[in-house]
Amino acid sequence: MKIVLAEDNEILRKSLSFFLTSNGFEVDQFSDGQDALDAIEKKTYDLILTDINMPGRSGMEITQYVRQTIMSDLPIIIFTSSGVEQTELDSFDIGANEFIAKPISPAVLLVRINKLLKTRV
Template structure:
């Protein structure tokens, strides 16, 4: 399974990539939204994991582009350190499948990913 991981926090990106690779996923990590979006345009992913606040394009902009421009149904999990309820509501409104508040638990992330991938 191919996973796109867009996260600008290097420690979190590295640790989640390592964890997911150990679970058998093929992970493409990106530190900014612009590079992540370019990759989504060119390659097919089974699931997209994206932080909301990133340089280039935000996770919300990526989600909106995937849903409204590319018209893809690829599962999307959004995570953020924002505690504003509206951020979570906006994520679902534009097409995110799941929302996880930081700090991200790798075990919880894996459960939610498997739930979406096994539909």
């Protein structure tokens, strides 16, 4: 299974990538939202993990683009350090499948990823 991981925090991105790779996923990492979108347009992925606040394009913009422009139902998990309830509601309104507040529990993330991927099979 191939995952896009868009996160500008290098330590978090690398640690999540290592965790996901060690659990059998192939991970393409991006620190810039526009770079992630460019890859999504060119390659086939099974899931998108994106932070909200990033250079280039935000996670919200990535989600909107995937849902409205590409018209894809690709599972999307948004994560952020924002504890604002409206941010979570907005994420679901634009088409995110899951929302995870930072700090991220890798075990919980893995459960949510597997749940989303099972519904696509």
